[in-house]
Amino acid sequence: MVLKSFVLTIAIMVLVTSMSYASNSIPLQDFCVAINDPNNSHVSMNGKFCKNPKDVTADDFFISGLNIAANTSNQFGSVITAVYVDSLPGLNTLGLAFSRIDYGPYGLNPPHINPRASEILVVHEGTLYVGFVLSNSGPNMKNKLFTKILHPGDVFVFPIGLIHFQFNMGKTRAVAFAGFSSQNPGLIFNANALFGSHPLLNDGILAKAFQVNKKIVDYLQSQSWSDNVRLP
Numbered sequence: 001m002v003l004k005s006f007v008l009t010i011a012i013m014v015l016v017t018s019m020s021y022a023s024n025s026i027p028l029q030d031f032c033v034a035i036n037d038p039n040n041s042h043v044s045m046n047g048k049f050c051k052n053p054k055d056v057t058a059d060d061f062f063i064s065g066l067n068i069a070a071n072t073s074n075q076f077g078s079v080i081t082a083v084y085v086d087s088l089p090g091l092n093t094l095g096l097a098f099s100r101i102d103y104g105p106y107g108l109n110p111p112h113i114n115p116r117a118s119e120i121l122v123v124h125e126g127t128l129y130v131g132f133v134l135s136n137s138g139p140n141m142k143n144k145l146f147t148k149i150l151h152p153g154d155v156f157v158f159p160i161g162l163i164h165f166q167f168n169m170g171k172t173r174a175v176a177f178a179g180f181s182s183q184n185p186g187l188i189f190n191a192n193a194l195f196g197s198h199p200l201l202n203d204g205i206l207a208k209a210f211q212v213n214k215k216i217v218d219y220l221q222s223q224s225w226s227d228n229v230r231l232p
């Protein structure tokens, strides 16, 4: 009887522990260089100080402007309007973020990773060719590509941490909205990170990694690797 309840207690403890790590068990920033709260009077929660609850208003949970189409004339032909903890402070610790994505004709939201969030995307206007690539793991699934053509009202999920993209197949604009399972999903554009790092990555390393001539790497590194993200 005693043994039984001991085992049960352990089982409950394991369950509770695993539940408490079920969301946001990973850091919500690339790194955290610690600094003391200068006033030593606030509660710090995963990278952000918490505002004193008595000073909180409805506006801390509010943002507007996602009805406004972005100007997509950049090298990708797309713009992400990002609503995350930096633009909507009420999202902090809630494990949620949101964005509007505008695509010009044949615009591309280039291959990228959200290191801390899965994404669920709904098409509002236009036709998108979307996809993601699996990781290296799994004997028959290694780097498998999943793609789909989406029309207005269609919904697609991009699992956390995988390289994914959306391409506007049409000669008219497209609009999508996306939800994320983190208040700070993070965004790594693969090409930007590898060919537009500061300082530049050694071209010999990239040439070997990509199995190309150094000249091709130098050409890629000479491009302007700006991104397509803005706040509302």
Ligand SMILES: *[C@@H]1O[C@H](CO)[C@@H](O)[C@H](O)[C@H]1NC(C)=O
Binding pocket: 037, 038, 039, 042, 049
């Ligand atoms: C510290 O206190 C001052 C004065 O009350 C205030 O203006 C400031 O915002 C506080 N800083 C933080 C990080 O809370």
Ligand SMILES: *[C@@H]1O[C@H](CO)[C@@H](O)[C@H](O)[C@H]1NC(C)=O
Binding pocket: 071, 072, 073
């Ligand atoms: C969009 O941006 C481009 C380049 O910055 C500019 O030339 C163009 O006038 C803008 N279009 C609109 C509709 O604002």
